[in-house]
Amino acid sequence: MAIWIASGNRQNWEVAKKHNIWGVPRRSKGLHSRVKPGDTILMYVRSETHGDIVLPSAIMGDFDVTELFEEIQPLFYAPPQMGDELFPYRFRLKPVKIFEEPVEIKPLIPELGFVTNKTMWSGHFRQAMREIPEEDYWKIVSARR
Structure with a gap:
């Protein structure tokens, strides 16, 4: 099975945690068809200043x-640059672990193989979802305190 990092904002993380659903934008339709039940998703949130x-x-x-489906009922929050995006390609999720202390990603960048540009690392997290190697998955989840 594949392992993915799903990238979003904290508002959509709260939606995913509450409803056990993740959605990707219309432009990611091809990605939606690559994800399969049984795959793993690590939920990543970008840095925010408050x-x-x-x-x-x-x-x-x-x-x-656990399931792939399409739905246009509004559930997620689109960033301003995405207009009226509804994130219609959705995945039903089963929580494995909600981290009490989030795993900060920046300290792990030197160790993550899928991050090939260590200087401009954030670009590797800009797409809706990205498949990562199993070794990187273990580096991330074992970094929890």
Whole structure:
């Protein structure tokens, strides 16, 4: 089975955690067809600044995919640059582990094989989902405290 990193904002992480559903945008239809039930998804959130507080880029939880489906009912929050995107290609998820302490990704960059450009590493996390090697999965989940 494949292992994926799903990339999003903290608002959509809360939606995924509450509903056990993840969605990808219309432009990611081909990706949706590559994911299979039984695959693993690590949920990644980008860095955000709230006043004086900086929340780092981090892995928030580990999930198994149980079902793929399409739905246009609004559930997710589209960033302003995505307009009225509904993230219609969705995955039903089964939580494996919600990390009490998120796994900050930046300290792991030197060790992650799928991150080939260690200087401009954030580009490797900009697409909706990205398949990663099993070795990288273990490096991430074993970094939890």
